[in-house]
Amino acid sequence: MxxxxxxxxxxxxxxxxxxxxxxxxxxxxxxxxxxxxxxxxxxxxxxxxxxxxxxxxxxxxxxxxxxExxxxxxxxxxxxxxxxxxxxxxxxxxxxxxxxxxxxxxxxxxxxxxxxxxxxxxSEHHEAHAAGAFFTSPYKESAIVTVDGVGEKACITIGYGKDNHVKILKEQHYPHSFGLLYSAFTQYCGFKINSGEYKLMGLAPYGKPIYKKQILENLVSISKKGEVSLDMKYFSFDVGKTTINNHFCSVFGRPARKAEEKMSDFYCDIASSIQSVTEDFMTILLEYAKEITKSENVCLSGGVALNCKANGELLKRNIFKNIWVQPASGDSGxxxxxxxxxxxxxxxxxxxxxEDSLKEQIYLGSSFSDFEIEKVLKKYNIVYDKKCDLDLLEVISEELKNKKIVGCFQGRAEFGPRALGNRSILGSPLYVDMKEHINMKIKMREGFRPFAPVVLEEKKENWFEMEDSSKYMLFTFKGKNKNKIPSCIHEDNTARVQSLQKKDNEFLHNLISIFEKKTNCPILINTSFNVRGEPIVNSPFDALNCFFRTHMDVLVLQNYVLFKENNKKPHKQFLKKIDFELD
Structure with a gap:
């Protein structure tokens, strides 16, 4: 072996x-x-x-x-x-x-x-990204496009994979990095670089791309081959200060937003503008990759490949017949x-x-036996019930129907940045104020941040403009019934959809099916089981810690269920203050 x-x-x-x-x-x-x-x-x-x-x-x-x-x-x-x-x-x-x-x-x-x-x-950094994308894909041959901040020298690469080999065909070197350009706007809008880029993406639908012209005339030029050229006058990452400087701010006539400062329409428009530039850039780059590889398939990796809004646009533009995005496209992958x-x-x-399944691609982390879970519950004097699957699903679905927030801890933890049911916080999408409630009371994060829907695979086309599966929550799709599921459809009427097959997660599929019988809705809100600044929970202890420090109502640890109302005096261990560095 x-x-x-x-x-x-x-x-x-x-x-x-x-x-x-x-x-x-x-x-x-x-x-x-x-x-x-x-x-x-x-x-x-x-x-x-x-x-x-x-x-x-x-x-x-x-x-x-x-x-690397x-x-x-x-x-x-x-x-x-x-x-x-x-x-x-x-x-x-x-x-x-x-x-x-x-x-x-x-x-x-x-x-x-x-x-x-x-x-x-x-390996080389981009070679690792390319191999991770191609060898997890369902394709025997494929173009491979990687875009991130920087590896050793490369920031953008086009490669080709066939059978058991991956080869880099074209690469662009530092400092002309589209990933660092996007990070510059992340900082300008008051978010932490290498952490808050997804916030910038989530902010974009609240604005209009009215500063797109200024970006393309001053900061960056993009050739027909997807070659990026940054005007380094406007950036400081090459001298180790901040990513941006006063020249950058002067282009837009405003200083960088301070962290935690109230969000204004101006920064929403900035986010919308760089998001639009990103979508156009990725389109040009994929068109060139198609030209030089002649493939019908493309695999995407690198941090920019986690921009699900851009990925959704690429799907609609039909440059390649098939698109695969590695679920763990960042450096962890x-x-x-x-x-x-x-x-x-x-x-x-x-x-x-x-296999293209959550079990093979994502559910690769830690798991815990019933014995280990019960040992932790007893150690901290937790009041709980243990229920068989059908009874448990009935109880949870009823709680969700009644606007309760449920922490779900099942099986092996996910690998990568997305929680896809095994370390998730679940809620009903039917309530108008559910998004605000989970953001402020559970996740402790900014109110503009969207939540993703997990929908039964067989019902997805009734609710979203989508034909293909979206198992890994890496593409956005237009919603069809925003008025019915207002808490998981974003400002631009899109959603970062996870479509779920029963073979991928039988527990969650059965839960949503029972919820549908009660509500006529085959969808739940699915967000990662953590609070802002904290990694996704890994162990039963982590789950209890998060549960008791938030306004979550119910916690399900495999077949063990506990209610906040029955545990009003938690162990002192869960009352200790934990300060997570805000992203």
Whole structure:
């Protein structure tokens, strides 16, 4: 048996993924265990989990792969500093400390932390993204497009995958990065970069793209081949200060919004404008990828591939016959991609198709037995009931019908940024004020943030303008009945839909089916089980912590159900204040 351990670390969203003969055994982000969102540290806990899940030790691992080449990245940073002398000195001082202490010694750190004596290789960052997208796709051959902030040097790549091999055909280098352009607008609108980009996307429908012309005339030009050219006069990320500067702000005549400042129409229009530029850019890039690969299929990866609004537009524009977006397109997914690079590009193994299902692609994290769950409940004197599946579904559906908010903790945790039913907060979409209620009382986040609907696969076309499945919540679609489900249709009448087949999550499918019988609605609101600034819950203890610190009404831990009203005096452990860094 061939076990390959893929690792991503030391930038953000550190993670580990374990393959056994090309099949994904386990994958998880380090943040789920450390409870530090976007944790960049070496993913020792995630690695330990993966090995335990497979029932092996580190000695059984044939190959460890790391998701980028540190020395190539260091070379790019040194070149960038030389090009910005003397303005880059402070950046150099900060960067060199990090590299000298940690990043130049990654091979030694991996061997020491894991006591590993076997073979180790390093993939390129965009190669890992490309492999993660293609080898999880249902296609035998495909164009591959990757767009993110920056890897070693590449920011945008076009590749091609066939059978068991992935090859990068075209690439564009730092600093001309569309991902960093989008992050600049993230900062300008008052959100945290490498964390708040999805907020910028959620804000866009509240505005109009009236600043699109200013963006294209001043900040960026885009060629017919999707080549990006930034005017670096307006940016500061290359000298290590903030992403933007006063010149950037002068283009729009307003300063950057301060974090937590009340949102104005101006910043809504800014968000709408850069979102429109993003959709046009991705269209041009995919058109060129189609031209040079001649494929009918395309796989998308990198952080920009998580822009589900742009993905929804790409679907409508029919550039490719088929589009696949890797569910874990960010840096955490680099651990999976680098493992595939090791298995296919390095070991030359025969291609094994991975099933297009939540169980194979997403449900790859931690799980807990009934014994482990009950042990935690008893330890903290929780009042609970244990119910058989049918009784449990009946109780939960009735609570949802009556406007209760339910935390749902089932089976294996999801890998990547989306909660797709196993670590989710569920609510009824039928109430006009449900969106505001969950945002303010449960998630503790901005009121403009949208919620995603999970709909029965067989009923999706009655409620949304969609023909294909959308299992991973990575595309937006127009709603058909906004007046009936007002809490999960966004300002522009779109929704980030998850369509659910019974084979992918029988528990959630049955729950929605019973809810439909009670309400004539085959849809629930599905949002990740966490509060703002906190990673998605991983363990029963995490779930209890989140439950008692919010206005959630019901918590379901597999077949165990507990009600807030029956647990009015929670254990002191759940009364301790936890400050999560706001994103």
């Amino acid at each position: 061939t076990y390959i351990l893929g690792v991503s670390a030391f930038y953000h969203d550190s993670a580990a993924c374990l393959l056994k003969d090309g099949a994904i055994i386990a994958a998880s982000q380090e943040e789920r265990f450390t409870r530090k969102k976007h944790d960049a540290s070496f993913p020792k806990k995630a690695i330990d989990f993966c090995l335990k899940e497979a029932g092996i030790s580190i000695d059984d691992v044939s190959l460890i792969t790391f998701y 080449k540190p020395f190539v990245k260091f070379e790019r940073i040194i070149d960038s500093i030389k090009n910005t002398v003397p303005f880059g000195f402070l950046f150099f001082k900060k960067a060199i400390q990090s590299w000298v202490k940690v990043k130049l010694w990654i091979p030694s750190i991996i061997r020491k932390e894991l006591n590993y004596k076997g073979k180790m290789i390093f 680099g651990s999976m991609g680098s493992a595939f690079v090791g298995y296919y590009n390095y070991l030359k193994k025969e291609r094994k198709q991975i």
